[in-house]
Amino acid sequence: MSEFDVEFIDRSEDDRDARFVVRGVTPAFANGIRRAMIADVPTLSIDELRVIENSSVMFDEMIGLRLGLVPLTTPPGEFEEGETVTLALDVQGPATAYSGDLVSADGMVAPADENVPIIDLKESQRLELEAEAVLDHGKTHAKHQGGVAVGYRHLQTVEVVGDLGEFADDDPQILRGVIEEDGELVPTEEFGNDLRNRYPGKEVRVEDVPGAFVFDVETDGSMSAPELVLEAVDSLYARADELEEAVQL
Amino acid sequence: MMIPVRCFTCGKVVGEHWEEFKQRTKEGDENPADVLDELGVDRPCCRRMLVSHKDLVDIVAPYQ
Numbered sequence: 001m002s003e004f005d006v007e008f009i010d011r012s013e014d015d016r017d018a019r020f021v022v023r024g025v026t027p028a029f030a031n032g033i034r035r036a037m038i039a040d041v042p043t044l045s046i047d048e049l050r051v052i053e054n055s056s057v058m059f060d061e062m063i064g065l066r067l068g069l070v071p072l073t074t075p076p077g078e079f080e081e082g083e084t085v086t087l088a089l090d091v092q093g094p095a096t097a098y099s100g101d102l103v104s105a106d107g108m109v110a111p112a113d114e115n116v117p118i119i120d121l122k123e124s125q126r127l128e129l130e131a132e133a134v135l136d137h138g139k140t141h142a143k144h145q146g147g148v149a150v151g152y153r154h155l156q157t158v159e160v161v162g163d164l165g166e167f168a169d170d171d172p173q174i175l176r177g178v179i180e181e182d183g184e185l186v187p188t189e190e191f192g193n194d195l196r197n198r199y200p201g202k203e204v205r206v207e208d209v210p211g212a213f214v215f216d217v218e219t220d221g222s223m224s225a226p227e228l229v230l231e232a233v234d235s236l237y238a239r240a241d242e243l244e245e246a247v248q249l
Numbered sequence: 250m251m252i253p254v255r256c257f258t259c260g261k262v263v264g265e266h267w268e269e270f271k272q273r274t275k276e277g278d279e280n281p282a283d284v285l286d287e288l289g290v291d292r293p294c295c296r297r298m299l300v301s302h303k304d305l306v307d308i309v310a311p312y313q
Contacts, residue, residue: 057250057306057309057310058250058251064296066254069254069255069262070254070262071262098262102300112262113262113264113265115264115266115268115269116254116262116265116308117251117252117267117268118251119251119306120304120306120307120310121252123309133285142260145260148259148260148261149259149261149292150262176280218261220255220262221262243297
């Protein structure tokens with residue numbers, strides 16, 4: 001197992017967003033991590049309902065879909081694939097049923113966002129149901145995806161190759177991502193994504209740093225971004241071990 | 250009818266921000282773009298979910 005060098009660029013307070021540089025990985029492995037974050041890390045999500053009473057304006061199936069999309073906190077390693085957790089919802093109108101009204105039978109599992117409106121209930125309408133959340137992969141259904149808008153770019157360097165000619169075109173030099181400057185990481189937003197602002201009057205050449213990738217990770221709240229990345233890497237190693245075992249004579 | 254729970258394109262949970270967005274833009278008379286920035290809804294795909302939404306539950310309610 002090789003070591004990777006990881007350096008954070010920014011990280012949100014709630015740990016749901018993170019941007020970091022990974023060095024010493026191949027493009028194939030970087031893409032493997034990205035794909036694993038989207039499709040391979042299992043999360044809990046409501047999959048089945050037992051509706052006791054639904055006199056709202058929405059059909060049971062529509063309520064079921066909305067509840068399924070609500071992210072549930074999933075502590076990594078605590079649940080087996082296919083394991084279920086029961087949640088209950090009971091709201092009497094006039095009121096709005098929120099995701100935060102879901103009551104979980106397991107203390108580790110709770111709606112990650114509490115202000116998602118499920119359905120507006122009028123006078124004498126009522127929604128009462130029990131729901132089974134199941135642990136499954138993003139491959140099965142997008143509601144089980146832990147990562148939202150996960151991506152990566154090459155880390156780039158900017159090299160000054162000379163001065164611009166006196167009558168050279170003043171075209172914008174747009175660059176998005178993160179550049180490395182004398183070992184320092186500079187997000188391009190700092191200079192308005194335009195290299196002209198950072199190197200006025202200079203001719204520059206942009207190059208990729210080999211083996212260095214800037215990951216942008218955002219989770220839906222089911223786990224923190226660092227947990228998601230670690231789970232994704234673990235799942236890659238687990239699959240590699242599985243392959244090794246399968247091909248041995 | 251109700252605000253979609255997630256963004257259709259990227260899957261970010263946008264329903265979470267709807268009530269604050271609605272309250273601040275309708276009653277607070279704030280600029281929707283600024284409110285979305287503050288709520289952390291950055292991508293155009295998520296922003297359109299909130300900007301283009303209309304609650305229809307009150308209109309449908311009498312017919313059922």
